[in-house]
Amino acid sequence: MRKVYLDHAATTPLHTEVFAAMKPYFTEHYGNPSSVYAIGREARKAVDEAREKVAAALGAEPQEIIFTSGATESNNLAIRGTARALQHKGKHIITCAVEHHAVLDTCLALQKEGFEVTVLPVDEYGLVSVKDLETALREQTILVTIMMANNEVGTVMPTAEIGRLCQERGIVFHTDAVQAIGKLPVDVNELHVDLLSLSAHKFYGPKGIGALYVRKGTRLSSYHFGGAQERKIRPGTENVPGIVGLGKAIELATSQMEEKNKRIKALRDKLKDGVLAIPHTRLNGHPERRLPGNLNVSILYVEGESLILSLDLKGIAVSSGSACTSGSLDPSHVLLAMGLDHQTAHGSLRFTLGDDNTEEEIDYVLEVLPEIVARLRSMSPVYEGNK
Amino acid sequence: MYTEQVMDHFTNPRNVGEIEDASGVGEVGNMRCGDIMRIYLKVNDQDVIEDIKFRTFGCAAAIATSSKITELVKGKTISEALVITNKQVAEELGGLPQPKMHCSNLAADALKEAIKDYQSKKK
Ligand SMILES: Cc1ncc(COP(=O)(O)O)c(C=O)c1O
Numbered sequence A: 001m002r003k004v005y006l007d008h009a010a011t012t013p014l015h016t017e018v019f020a021a022m023k024p025y026f027t028e029h030y031g032n033p034s035s036v037y038a039i040g041r042e043a044r045k046a047v048d049e050a051r052e053k054v055a056a057a058l059g060a061e062p063q064e065i066i067f068t069s070g071a072t073e074s075n076n077l078a079i080r081g082t083a084r085a086l087q088h089k090g091k092h093i094i095t096c097a098v099e100h101h102a103v104l105d106t107c108l109a110l111q112k113e114g115f116e117v118t119v120l121p122v123d124e125y126g127l128v129s130v131k132d133l134e135t136a137l138r139e140q141t142i143l144v145t146i147m148m149a150n151n152e153v154g155t156v157m158p159t160a161e162i163g164r165l166c167q168e169r170g171i172v173f174h175t176d177a178v179q180a181i182g183k184l185p186v187d188v189n190e191l192h193v194d195l196l197s198l199s200a201h202k203f204y205g206p207k208g209i210g211a212l213y214v215r216k217g218t219r220l221s222s223y224h225f226g227g228a229q230e231r232k233i234r235p236g237t238e239n240v241p242g243i244v245g246l247g248k249a250i251e252l253a254t255s256q257m258e259e260k261n262k263r264i265k266a267l268r269d270k271l272k273d274g275v276l277a278i279p280h281t282r283l284n285g286h287p288e289r290r291l292p293g294n295l296n297v298s299i300l301y302v303e304g305e306s307l308i309l310s311l312d313l314k315g316i317a318v319s320s321g322s323a324c325t326s327g328s329l330d331p332s333h334v335l336l337a338m339g340l341d342h343q344t345a346h347g348s349l350r351f352t353l354g355d356d357n358t359e360e361e362i363d364y365v366l367e368v369l370p371e372i373v374a375r376l377r378s379m380s381p382v383y384e385g386n387k
Numbered sequence B: 001m002y003t004e005q006v007m008d009h010f011t012n013p014r015n016v017g018e019i020e021d022a023s024g025v026g027e028v029g030n031m032r033c034g035d036i037m038r039i040y041l042k043v044n045d046q047d048v049i050e051d052i053k054f055r056t057f058g059c060a061a062a063i064a065t066s067s068k069i070t071e072l073v074k075g076k077t078i079s080e081a082l083v084i085t086n087k088q089v090a091e092e093l094g095g096l097p098q099p100k101m102h103c104s105n106l107a108a109d110a111l112k113e114a115i116k117d118y119q120s121k122k123k
Helices: A016-025 A038-058 A071-086 A101-112 A130-136 A159-169 A240-254 A257-276 A304-312 A333-337 A342-346 A359-378 B004-011 B060-073 B078-082 B086-092 B107-122
Strands: A065-068 A092-096 A116-120 A141-145 A172-176 A195-199 A210-214 A281-283 A294-299 A348-352 B024-030 B035-043 B049-057
Touching (some): A038 A065, A065 A071, A071 A172, A071 A195, A116 A130, A257 A348, A304 B060, A342 A348, B004 B060, B024 B107, B060 B107, B086 B107
Antiparallel strands (some): A294 A348, B024 B035
16 A cells, blocks of 8 residues: 655654664764773764754854753753753743643643743734733743744744844743754744754654754753763763764755755645645644645544544544544644634644655545545534535 | 454444434534534334434544444344443444543443433333
């Protein structure tokens, strides 16, 4: 059966060049970067080079890059590390309602520990308002954490404006840029960010490796203790093959970015037009301010997991914000925050396209999806067409 | 994640639809969790379920359990049908993933509602 992967926001296939770059560091170059002899120095050199590549991709300095196990850790480190380092100044943190759980739940954990957390609302498109942020800022605000682009609906936040405001007020600004790398220009100075999280597997790199950008002079408390690696902020023997993979992946992802995204966006638009031609469907997220490969739609009168499984039987991999797939009893917090009712959120489907997708694949999806929707609707007690 | 039986009932559900002059109709579930099941019964003078149909909004587990219960009770008497539990339906399908046991496993409840409706109409 043919396989069509349309879930690149969940993870991406490893780029063959990335895999090739990593391989020697599993085998012949097995040294510990902290060792002084030759194979150790080799590993150190590879880590340093990767750090330079990550820094170059972000417009940062190499010493501002801390390698982590991925964006979950980066987000935890950025938020907890700032909270602990600056709690003497104030205990107020601002975030927004559509953040990834790695941000939202970290903030909520801090709330239990006595910090005050403001969760900014979003509009129907998933956008935060800079005005709302400005109103929420207080004397005691120590951190603003707002993602660069949303993983479910692809909405692109006004990151540079938020950054400028925080900079003017002298407040630390963290952004979760996981979904933005390779899709939007990410320059830490243009965006005025102090902390930025990324994860390699979202841009054709390996899983379990990521980074946190920490602007020079930004105070951050570590909550791991051990060796002197990563400036003691994140001690532990480096994941050398992973770091090498991250370096290669970010280099590839940020080269010829515009051409790649133009192609992906054209495919996405074709898919969008085709899916929205099915009656009783709607686009979720912003019509323009969205990631090039993201399409999030709600297919009314049917439930997301049934759609996913039916598409899976045809070899098509997509995701949904329905409760059955969110791991909780409620559908996606992102869609609910945008004001969708439960039924519309349960019927959501997220397609995220990537470098490997072809027009033929989109044609195939558009061929099978209407039949699947019709079949599930014929079973639905809430579908008007059955009355 | 799902057993073969669940996938079979999900892809080839039995007795989908509605019965126009139904003897009883029952509906359970809510849109909050995203599962709604409606069952239609046709019961004869001997209290035998002659026909049964369903419509379900929900995940594969919700659809499969609905389909399975229609198969289980077709031709049974009302008193035989009343003893069937949600747990039994899940077992007949070779089991359901744990998180689905409480939210999507409501077919026996929908059937009981339909029977209640039938009995109240009969009075
Ligand atoms: C926006 C966003 N932040 C954080 C993460 C977490 O990344 P990881 O699972 O690699 O730690 C993800 C990935 O699911 C994401 O999409």
